[in-house]
Amino acid sequence: xxxxxxxxxxxxxxxxxxxxxxxxxxxxxxxxxxxxxxxxxxxxxxxxxxxxxxxxxxxxxxxxxxxxxxxxxxxxxxxxxxxxxxxxxxxxxxxxxxxxxxxxxxxxxxxxxxxxxxxxxxxxxxxxxxxxxxxxxxxxxxxxxxxxxxxxxxxxxxxxxxxxxxxxxxxxxxxxxxxxxxxxxxxxxxxxxxxxxxxxxxxxxxxxxxxxxxxxxxxxxxxxxxxxxxxxxxxxxxxxxxxxxxxxxxxxxxxxxxxxxxxxxxxxxxxxxxxxxxxxxxxxxxxxxxxxxxxxxxxxxxxxxxxxxxxxxxxxxxxxxxxxxxxxxxxxxxxxxxxxxxxxxxxxxxxxxxxxxxxxxxxxxxxxxxxxxxxxxxxxxxxxxxxxxxxxxxxxxxxxxxxxxxxxxxxxxxxxxxxxxxxxxxxxxxxxxxxxxxxxxxxxxxxxxxxxxxxxxxxxxxxxxxxxxxxxxxxxxxxxxxxxxxxxxxxxxxxxxxxxxxxxxxxxxxxxxxxxxxxxxxxxxxxxxxxxxxxxxxxxxxxxxxxxxxxxxxx
Amino acid sequence: xxxxxxxxxxxxxxxxxxxxxxxxxxxxxxxxxxxxxxxxxxxxxxxxxxxxxxxxxxxxxxxxxxxxxxxxxxxxxxxxxxxxxxxxxxxxxxxxxxxxxxxxxxxxxxxxxxxxxxxxxxxxxxxxxxxxxxxxxxxxxxxxxxxxxxxxxxxxxxxxxxxxxxxxxxxxxxxxxxxxxxxxxxxxxxxxxxxxxxxxxxxxxxxxxxxxxxxxxxxxxxxxxxxxxxxxxxxxxxxxxxxxxxxxxxxxxxxxxxxxxxxxxxxxxxxxxxxxxxxxxxxxxxxxxxx
Numbered sequence: 001x002x003x004x005x006x007x008x009x010x011x012x013x014x015x016x017x018x019x020x021x022x023x024x025x026x027x028x029x030x031x032x033x034x035x036x037x038x039x040x041x042x043x044x045x046x047x048x049x050x051x052x053x054x055x056x057x058x059x060x061x062x063x064x065x066x067x068x069x070x071x072x073x074x075x076x077x078x079x080x081x082x083x084x085x086x087x088x089x090x091x092x093x094x095x096x097x098x099x100x101x102x103x104x105x106x107x108x109x110x111x112x113x114x115x116x117x118x119x120x121x122x123x124x125x126x127x128x129x130x131x132x133x134x135x136x137x138x139x140x141x142x143x144x145x146x147x148x149x150x151x152x153x154x155x156x157x158x159x160x161x162x163x164x165x166x167x168x169x170x171x172x173x174x175x176x177x178x179x180x181x182x183x184x185x186x187x188x189x190x191x192x193x194x195x196x197x198x199x200x201x202x203x204x205x206x207x208x209x210x211x212x213x214x215x216x217x218x219x220x221x222x223x224x225x226x227x228x229x230x231x232x233x234x235x236x237x238x239x240x241x242x243x244x245x246x247x248x249x250x251x252x253x254x255x256x257x258x259x260x261x262x263x264x265x266x267x268x269x270x271x272x273x274x275x276x277x278x279x280x281x282x283x284x285x286x287x288x289x290x291x292x293x294x295x296x297x298x299x300x301x302x303x304x305x306x307x308x309x310x311x312x313x314x315x316x317x318x319x320x321x322x323x324x325x326x327x328x329x330x331x332x333x334x335x336x337x338x339x340x341x342x343x344x345x346x347x348x349x350x351x352x353x354x355x356x357x358x359x360x361x362x363x364x365x366x367x368x369x370x371x372x373x374x375x376x377x378x379x380x381x382x383x384x385x386x387x388x389x390x391x392x393x394x395x396x397x398x399x400x401x402x403x404x405x406x407x408x409x410x411x412x413x414x415x416x417x418x419x420x421x422x423x424x425x426x427x428x429x430x431x432x433x434x435x436x437x438x439x440x441x442x443x444x445x446x447x448x449x450x451x452x453x454x455x456x457x458x459x460x461x462x463x464x465x466x467x468x469x470x471x472x473x474x475x476x477x478x479x480x481x482x483x484x485x486x487x488x489x490x491x492x493x494x495x496x497x498x499x500x501x502x503x504x505x506x507x508x509x510x511x512x513x514x515x516x517x518x519x520x521x522x523x524x525x526x527x528x529x530x531x532x533x534x535x536x537x538x539x540x541x542x543x544x545x546x547x548x549x550x551x552x553x554x555x
Numbered sequence: 556x557x558x559x560x561x562x563x564x565x566x567x568x569x570x571x572x573x574x575x576x577x578x579x580x581x582x583x584x585x586x587x588x589x590x591x592x593x594x595x596x597x598x599x600x601x602x603x604x605x606x607x608x609x610x611x612x613x614x615x616x617x618x619x620x621x622x623x624x625x626x627x628x629x630x631x632x633x634x635x636x637x638x639x640x641x642x643x644x645x646x647x648x649x650x651x652x653x654x655x656x657x658x659x660x661x662x663x664x665x666x667x668x669x670x671x672x673x674x675x676x677x678x679x680x681x682x683x684x685x686x687x688x689x690x691x692x693x694x695x696x697x698x699x700x701x702x703x704x705x706x707x708x709x710x711x712x713x714x715x716x717x718x719x720x721x722x723x724x725x726x727x728x729x730x731x732x733x734x735x736x737x738x739x740x741x742x743x744x745x746x747x748x749x750x751x752x753x754x755x756x757x758x759x760x761x762x763x764x765x766x767x768x769x770x771x772x773x774x775x776x777x778x779x780x781x782x783x784x785x786x787x788x789x790x791x792x793x794x795x796x797x798x799x800x801x802x803x804x805x806x807x808x809x810x811x812x813x814x815x816x817x818x819x820x821x822x823x824x825x826x827x828x829x830x831x832x833x834x835x836x837x838x839x840x841x842x843x844x845x846x
Contacts (some may be wrong), residue, residue, distance in 0.1 A: 279664030
């Protein structure tokens, strides 16, 4: 340990001791301020845990906080204090699971609006229950918990939340969550069970909010639904997390402290103009600090990435077989009765005019679409109908016709995301990721955000990400399209190298030179059907194929 | 008769929701700004109508002529001075949506705060044309019928303007694909500002009409925003006919729940309906599927 580290350590310890000891030296006013800072720290950190990486802006904080507070008020007379917290956590978790299951598949805007109304909805239901069943609205709460004890409880909870956030960021679920936020479709095809990851973190974040609510309940001696489900809490938490920066663990804390102090001053000095100033602060933060305070500081701090070490799995003999697969969109039969097999180590080319169903076929193979009829087998397993992430984990990887990288994630993280949940091994080692990037020709730039890459490099990256799944079979959807002649040469050589390593490939392609150079067999589709198959030389000379491409008169 | 007691007020309420949602769908669908301060603008228009009526004895129907243009200009300024920066800053639509939600949140609090300072938190209403008439056996105040008639006229005019004029066609083109619209010579930035202002004008019209028969207070805007959003999303974003049906449906369901179950549960009913629709059809009743 260097002298500098030792000094930092001592400062941190002293600061920690000072924070823990606040109730011993602070008077009532400053203690109350400390309590406010702590409970907003818990709420904002828990909020950012989910909403930061996924960018699902949740306005349901007040709902979960209120559930905790109200359930504590109801159980106060019958249950011991730890049980009260447990009940609050359980209630918050269950409500989060139910709402999450039904709303997390909604994309951004729908989710915002639903969470916007959730607190109000629950408040109405609680009032209705109290009026009609309990026959009185509001509960009195007598508790022997002093301000000092409350402070220490919240401090403990804040530490737990920060540790949980830290553990989440370090685990593979942290990267998975950021991959989902960057591009959910790509994440699913990289083997990430997006629904489960999102739900899990959403529930965890809600549980923390509910426990915070239960702890805060004794602070009000009388509690009614309007106090417990105060929508202002949701807004304040969002603005705090955003001011600090929601993508960083300690970001929300940086927003909480100044804003709690500001609100405190405002309520005292300008009680009638509170919401005007709140609104102006809100606008100013979003306009001027899109990344939050942490966004100003973060570039100054280097972030080292630690990755668990893992061994690559060894592929056994694969075989893809497709039996009479069809897909209809309403009345349009995009793919009709297509059958094909792909042998181990083979490259199968699929060609055909635009709109002939090639991409639809690939989408069914990779699980983006479910076939209307027919079965698809990978090895012995039937994969038709499985969700995309399961197919990816079984060893089928793909690239997209319109390239899909996760723009905010670094190049290395894009690849690591795909290695997270593959079969057998856990996440990929740094050397493995580096080797993959080297293979596709992106070796030296692993820290660049993927969004800054050129088109061809994004395609390379997408390929590396697909390879990180250690696939048994790789689907390339017009991977060579849009490349200039020299890039094309490099691209063809790269695919050849993959074949030489024993990878089985299915490629949809319009570049006939590539089909001739690479494919053992190729398959021609037209209007959803296979009209020819065989070696490229034979197929490309076939009259029906020429007709399909060029039309009757020219043939 | 109970059926008409629910159906008629339900239609009046639903008509208001349609008008209000029409403005929101213009702002969101064309200008790509999810405006959460929408309901506050509505309540502000209600207060304007109240002040004009009690202060200058100006009829709310004349107040429309004042409130709508003023609101349009204010909305245009809001767009040009503030929101257009978000459009320039964000390349992808998702980030712009999130940013616009957050900024208009701030605007929501500013407007609400100003109204609280001016009018306090209590409820207001005024009596204009509150003469009861009996239709199909159920009693209804004339002001409600007038409001419904105005909503129908304004709504139809907007619909025709969107579908039958060059400007309307250009607006719809921007809603479908802003980049493609710019490639065929449409000034997207100007049109987005225009659509935002126009949507703001519509919400002011809604606010004035609603003030004739509802009691309102400074903190009520959020409820209107939520309902307008529910209507827009249920009907499918940018779909005028969808908004019409969703709005009327919502009005009737709410009236029915208030009448038959408990007036305190109207929002719960709204959300249950909203969620049910979204679970079955995630893009709304008449929305197009996006892949």
